[in-house]
Amino acid sequence: MANEAPELLQKREVKVRREGLPDLENAEHGKVVLRFAPNxxxxxxxxxxxxLVINSTYREKYDGTFILRFDDTDTKVKPPMLDAYRSIExxxxxxxxxxxxxxxxxSDRIEEYYQHAMQMLExxxxxxxxxxxxxxxxxxxxMTICPCRGQSNExxxxxxxxxxxxxxxxxxxxxxxxxxxxLKNPALRDWPALRLQxxxxxxxxxxxxxxxxxxxxLLDFQSAVEDHLQGVTHIIRGKDLMDSTRKQKLLYExxxxxxxxxxxxxxxxxxxxxxxxxxxxxKDVEAExxxxxxxxxxxxxxxxxxxxxxxxxxxxxxxxxxITQKDISVPLATLYSHNTKVVDGTAPRLTFVRxxxxxxLEGEAPSEISLxxxxxxxxxxxxxxxxGSKEILLEGEDLEKMDLRLKEFADVALNDTIASMGSMExxxxxxxxxxxxxxxxxxxxxRYTKDNEIHHVNGQVETHAYTAGTIVQLERIGYxxxxxxxxxxxxxxxxxEENA
RNA sequence: GCUCGCGUGGUGUAGCCAGGUCCAUCAUUACGGGUUUUCAUCCCGUCGACCCGGGUUCGAAUCCCGGCGCGAGCACCA
Numbered sequence: 001m002a003n004e005a006p007e008l009l010q011k012r013e014v015k016v017r018r019e020g021l022p023d024l025e026n027a028e029h030g031k032v033v034l035r036f037a038p039n040x041x042x043x044x045x046x047x048x049x050x051x052l053v054i055n056s057t058y059r060e061k062y063d064g065t066f067i068l069r070f071d072d073t074d075t076k077v078k079p080p081m082l083d084a085y086r087s088i089e090x091x092x093x094x095x096x097x098x099x100x101x102x103x104x105x106x107s108d109r110i111e112e113y114y115q116h117a118m119q120m121l122e123x124x125x126x127x128x129x130x131x132x133x134x135x136x137x138x139x140x141x142x143m144t145i146c147p148c149r150g151q152s153n154e155x156x157x158x159x160x161x162x163x164x165x166x167x168x169x170x171x172x173x174x175x176x177x178x179x180x181x182x183l184k185n186p187a188l189r190d191w192p193a194l195r196l197q198x199x200x201x202x203x204x205x206x207x208x209x210x211x212x213x214x215x216x217x218l219l220d221f222q223s224a225v226e227d228h229l230q231g232v233t234h235i236i237r238g239k240d241l242m243d244s245t246r247k248q249k250l251l252y253e254x255x256x257x258x259x260x261x262x263x264x265x266x267x268x269x270x271x272x273x274x275x276x277x278x279x280x281x282x283k284d285v286e287a288e289x290x291x292x293x294x295x296x297x298x299x300x301x302x303x304x305x306x307x308x309x310x311x312x313x314x315x316x317x318x319x320x321x322x323i324t325q326k327d328i329s330v331p332l333a334t335l336y337s338h339n340t341k342v343v344d345g346t347a348p349r350l351t352f353v354r355x356x357x358x359x360x361l362e363g364e365a366p367s368e369i370s371l372x373x374x375x376x377x378x379x380x381x382x383x384x385x386x387x388g389s390k391e392i393l394l395e396g397e398d399l400e401k402m403d404l405r406l407k408e409f410a411d412v413a414l415n416d417t418i419a420s421m422g423s424m425e426x427x428x429x430x431x432x433x434x435x436x437x438x439x440x441x442x443x444x445x446x447r448y449t450k451d452n453e454i455h456h457v458n459g460q461v462e463t464h465a466y467t468a469g470t471i472v473q474l475e476r477i478g479y480x481x482x483x484x485x486x487x488x489x490x491x492x493x494x495x496x497e498e499n500a
Numbered sequence: 501g502c503u504c505g506c507g508u509g510g511u512g513u514a515g516c517c518a519g520g521u522c523c524a525u526c527a528u529u530a531c532g533g534g535u536u537u538u539c540a541u542c543c544c545g546u547c548g549a550c551c552c553g554g555g556u557u558c559g560a561a562u563c564c565c566g567g568c569g570c571g572a573g574c575a576c577c578a
Contacts, residue, residue: 018514018515037578038578039577039578041577041578071578072578073577073578074577074578076577077575077577077578078577078578129576132576133575133576136576137574137575140574141501141502141574170576171576172576173576174576175576183503184502184503184504185502185503185504185573185574186502186503186573186574187502187503187504187573187574188503188574189574192575192576194576195576196576197576216576218575218576218577218578219577219578223578238572239504239505239506239571239572240571240572240573240578241572241573241578242504242505242572242573243503243504243572243573243574244573244578246504246573264505266505266506266571266572267571267572271511278578279577320512320513320526320527320528321512321513322512322513322514324506324512324513325505325506325571326506326507326512326513326570326571327505327506327507327570327571327572328511328512329511329512330511330512330528331510331511331512331528331529333511333528333529334511334512334527334528334529337527337528337529338528340540340541341541344540344541344542345541347540349538349540351538371537374541375536375537375538375540375541376536376540376541376542405537406537407537407538408537408538409537426537432537432538433538434538473538473540473541474538474540475538475539475540476538476539476540477538477539477540478539478540479540
């Protein structure tokens with residue numbers, strides 16, 4: 001067969017379904033260097049997870065290097081938040097399951113950027129532009145050359161030193177990369193590389209940086225230079241930065257460097273959340289509209305973790321989406337289904353009765369019963385309930401029928417406040433309900449989020465000793481996380497609302 | 501306006517570069533059924549898609565041209 005039609009065999013091989021992420025272009029095992037570069041103007045959110053997951057997964061795949069880089073070069077528009085440096089490192093480790101191989105902070109590297117700026121001016125492929133933003137826009141749109149462009153290299157160096165010395169105010173001077181004012185894409189025409197910032201009025205939050213510098217690189221310059229310095233081989237990022245790549249390539253050509261391979265993903269929205277921004281969240285958190293950054297209504301990684309979303313679920317979620325350039329909108333149900341798969345096998349079962357109603361048990365009841373901690377895993381042991389008090393709690397919603405089966409126990413017939421025991425064996429189709437023995441429970445609040453509000457249901461939970469952070473499954477209700485204050489928070493929202 | 505990118509079932513996704521075994525993959529959702537002393541897990545099944553119009557070709561989801569739709573960039577933000 002192979003001899004008769006080799007091309008058919010070859011074709012079939014190509015069409016085999018690909019497992020996981022596609023191969024990287026020009027990737028050599030052990031030599032791939034990737035990075036993820038957030039602005040620490042707040043903790044990481046859902047969308048950041050994509051960059052972390054994709055890049056770190058390639059790091060594993062190629063046994064390469066993964067760099068976490070803080071792009072903290074703006075002190076006014078999107079000022080960094082001091083706490084975020086620490087929390088981003090923690091969130092990164094939580095999500096990708098290891099520390100980054102290297103951490104780089106842009107604000108520690110200003111002198112490097114200065115050197116390259118100087119090189120650029122001396123090499124004649126950059127210039128200090130003293131046009132206002134409005135003036136330059138006219139040139140950009142009109143494809144005309146601005147007067148500053150013709151300055152000699154020496155003049156540019158003099159002006160550069162004046163910038164450093166604080167001769168100019170923010171807005172009065174900027175360093176531009178000389179590209180070509182007639183480029184088809186207006187975004188690329190003599191783009192700005194470094195600018196002035198009033199760091200007296202807007203100091204950098206890191207004490208070691210504070211007001212030390214007034215000249216700061218812009219993203220495209222900082223990122224380009226740093227990628228080169230760190231030996232980054234592959235850049236995988238959002239497609240909103242496609243023009244960034246084009247700008248940076250032009251700079252790389254000037255420097256004689258070769259640009260990394262690039263890949264992009266499209267925009268992602270979540271049905272339930274719509275659009276959100278770190279800046280807006282920061283305002284809302286600071287205005288105390290939310291209970292901190294880990295408020296379960298927020299799309300931050302902290303909040304997701306607090307909601308009981310496992311990092312493995314987040315990883316498989318983003319890996320499933322892959323790196324297509326399509327702009328998509330996904331429902332949370334997709335994330336939840338990943339989470340269920342991760343969590344179900346190990347979530348101990350627990351009973352929670354919402355708005356409990358007490359009945360007295362009548363009949364020949366054993367003094368105690370035992371029920372499995374997990375129905376599919378006997379090794380997780382049993383929970384033992386005492387029935388000494390003969391008092392049981394049922395959920396109001398379940399009382400429409402008078403003949404019920406108490407889960408893992410016995411049939412009962414309800415009459416007024418009496419529950420008369422029937423068969424211990426199951427021998428009819430009466431509904432099975434969850435219930436509690438009053439010997440084995442305590443008051444508890446069950447919280448859940450819905451429509452950007454936190455709701456709660458009062459009830460009784462089976463006595464347990466699970467520590468904060470444990471994901472349990474409330475039988476017939478859903479997965480929940482044991483909270484620090486001993487309340488429970490539903491992982492996948494909704495539910496619990498029937499009696500609320 | 502200029503520039504760039506993207507359009508496969510309800511939602512995602514594979515296939516597209518190297519056209520045929522694609523009456524299109526897998527997952528998820530919804531619905532139905534089975535297992536189960538949970539409305540969980542697990543298993544089975546059903547519904548459901550190549551943006552439109554031309555062209556090339558024996559043959560187009562795949563290549564070409566044109567349209568339409570959506571998104572992003574054109575910041576001294578990242």
